[in-house]
Amino acid sequence: MGIDQSHGSMEGKEVRFGSHASAYWSIVTTVISTGSVNSMHDSSMPVSGTMQLLGMMTNAFYGGCGVGILNYYIFIIIAVFISGLMVGRTPEFLGRKIEAREMKIATIIALLHPFLILVGTAISTYVFTKDPSVGWLNNPGYHGFSEMLYENTSSAANNGSGFEGLGDNNWFWNVSTGFILILGRFLPIIGPVAIAGILAKKKYIPESTGTLRTDTGTFGIMTYAVIMILAALAFFPALVLGPLAEYFTLYHPK
Amino acid sequence: MKTYILPSLKLTGILILICSVFYPLLITVFGWMSPGNGGGEKILRKGSVVGYANIGQKFTEAKYFQGRPSNCDYNAAGSGGSNKAPSNVEYLAIVQARIDTFLIDNPTIHKSEIPSDLVTASGSGLDPNISVQSARIQVSRIAMERGKSEKEINQLIDQLIEKPLLGIFGPEKVNVLKLNLALDEL
Structure with a gap:
């Protein structure tokens, strides 16, 4: 707007x-x-908003409270299985075979997070477009969609921050995010514990030449790729509709 | 039965002790050690409290430095930000109006000199600080209103510049209330 921007976007921020x-x-x-x-966060620029959303969408950073390490563990199981299939070795983790049952649990838990967020956002968007008089949104257009997406992501990832322009103290948001919160918190705890129980019952197999080593850099990259693909593939369309669309309209107006 | 219930009860008792006795005590001790002994850092003038160092106040008179716009009008009982997005047309109109008002009040300033923090509302609505540039561009108006030289006021700002925390967090800033109090004593 022709003013001195050397301090960056200061709306909603303290000096x-x-x-x-x-x-x-x-x-x-x-x-x-x-x-x-x-x-x-609601007043952040769209790229910061994307990164805030991605932080919660990945939700597998260990050190994070809640279910960070548990989700990371799920992704490791999936990575072991996939890379085992790719190179034709027995998928083993900590000396125990990973088989179909563990994979089923791991996949369900890994898909639960995007499922809760996207379905929640879809329902709230549907309710809003059907009856705009509910008046939740503080900002029109793409950013309004980001507000609803953020609220659902934040409750599925047990975060608690929000794009607080969203008028979310009404029965719809309290009930829907309540469900997402309970499912998003407890199922990812039950799943890995169940996998651990199944693995503990199995016989320990000493490492052999047929074992896929899980302490190498290659496997680290593999785990990273699995996390990125699951997070990006599941959430990228939603991000495109929200903050990324906002970014492109801001910097490349018609 | 006994093997499960007794350890659970013990664990509950220990956690109650840690979370609701030791932790609050620790925080209280930190509070006592902080400036103002946990009651807030008061700013005194002639023996009476005129404000708190970390809670912003509103200055409207032209002879005082003005703080940042506030979405809650500096009402500490209902603090909060606007939560407006940078793509919101209504929001851009509000910022444009703030720029126009500022240019009318400060006719010697060109639009490209206005720092962004002076026309955007803070997250809390109670920001006690402004950036150094925001103080500098108000100098010519205040010098004219008070009949002082710009050099004197600029020196006053230099004395009151607060460095960023650990040298990295945030820009250099000035506390508006402290600056205005010093201005009255000039």
Whole structure:
């Protein structure tokens, strides 16, 4: 708008933190699931908003409270299985075979997170478009969709922060996000515990030449790729409709 | 039965002790050690409290430095931000109006000199600080209103610049209330 932008976008941010530290913390807080904020996420620029959403959508950073390490463990199981199939070795993890039953549980848990978020967002978007007089949205257009997406993501990832422009203190949001919260919190705990129980019952197999080694850099990249593909493939369409569309309309107007 | 219930009860008791006795005590001790002994850092003038260092106040008179716009009008009982998105047309109109008002009040300033923090609302609505540039561009107006030289006021700002925390978090800033109090004593 022709003013001095050397301080960055300061809407919703405090001068003592500045825009850099605010943006940094907004992403850290979504990664480690604390939900504490030092700026208003709703007023962040779209790229910061994308990163905040991705932090919660991946939801597999260990060190994060809630289900961070559990989800990471699920992704490791999936990565072991996939890479085992790719190179033709027996998928083993910690000396125990990974078989169909564990894979089924792991896949259900890994898909539960995107399922809860996307279905929740779809329902709320449907309710909103059917009757816009409910008046939840503080911002029109793509950003309004981001607000609803963020609210559902935040409750599925047990984060607690929000795009707080959303008027969410009404029965629809309280009930729907309540369901998402309970499912998104407890199922990812039950799943890995069940897998651990099944694995513990199995016989320990000593490492042989046929074992896929899980302590190498290659396997690390493989796990990373699995997480990225699951997060990106599941959520990318939703991100395109929300913050990314907002970004392109901001910087490349018609 | 006994093997499960007794350890659970013990664990519950220990956690109650840690979470609801030791942790609050620890936080209280931190509070006592902080400036103002946990009651907030008060700013005094002639022996009476005129404000708190970390809660912003509204200044409307032209002879004072103005703080940032506030979405809650500096009402500490209902603090909050606007939550407006940068793509929101209504929001852009509000910012444009703030820029226009500022240009009318400060006729010597060109639009490209206005720092973004002076025309956007803070997240809390109670931001006590402004950036150094935001203070500098108000100097010529205040110098004219008070009949002081710009040099004097600029020196005052130099004295009150607060460095960023650990040298990395946030820009250099000035506390509006402290600055205005010092201005009155000039």
